[in-house]
Amino acid sequence: MTPQEKEQLIAEFYTAFQNQEAEKMVACYADNVVFNDPVFKNLKGEEAKDMWRMLLSNAKDLSVTFSEVEANENLGSAKWEAIYSFSKTGNTVHNKIKAVFEFENGKISRHTDDFDLWKWSGMALGMSGKLLGWTPIIQGKIRETARKSLEKYRAAKS
Template identity: 55%
Template sequence: MSDEDKRLINNALITRFYEAFNRLDAEAMSACYSDDVLFSDPVFGELRGAQAADMWRMLTSRAKDFSLTFDSVRADERTGGAHWVATYLFSQTGNTVVNDIQARFVFRDGKICEHHDHFDLWRWSRQALGFKGLLLGWTPMVQNAIRAQAQKGLKAFQAGR
């Protein structure tokens, strides 16, 4: 397979992933991942394999007032990226969050084997947590508490499946 063919396949894979996300179809999203995928973002930290798939299952099953846009999809034979914006109701506070995210991908054998989402956690916490996030969302203490709560929620979701 030529490098150009790989580029086209990887570009289509990113598009397929976000189209599935827009439909809240976690199974189709997970099908884009390798079995040993490494996912990371500022809220969940690093997740591997089934943990990453379960995170998407949890988030899509709980999504309220959700919308997603994506653009700037680009890929070569090994890596890729995209820009995406998710708007949703944060269930713990009822606040609307507009999360602006840059994603980076690594591909292997026609699948995403690494997915790294980058966004401003303080900006997210100001929206999600309101006044507390505004005042304290930049502190390591609050950011670590956000991560711990996300991990706790994921473990509870996995236990209930």
């Protein structure tokens, strides 16, 4: 893939995200894709794809923007922002994310998102997140809850 084709694929992924078209998003992923972010660790293949399906199926007022899409011979990157109401509290979250991509056979093979989980927990969870969101206990609980939600979604799907 040329760098331009990689940039086009990244833009296609985020345009589908903006339009809440999960199947178009996951079509950009290789079958063996690996996804990581501060909440979801080491999701592979269908598990990574189902994370996006789950997140979009729960999205009520999601707004996504993306910018600074770049690629070279080896990697791609983008910045993106999501604004939404966190389902468990109703609090508004404005998350700013830096994404890095690797590619294989014309698809995204590795997708790593990076954001400040403490900042996110403050927005999503309110005062408890602001005060304790930096602690390994709270961050672990966030990851555990997200993992259980994904497992429940996947079980209901099959």
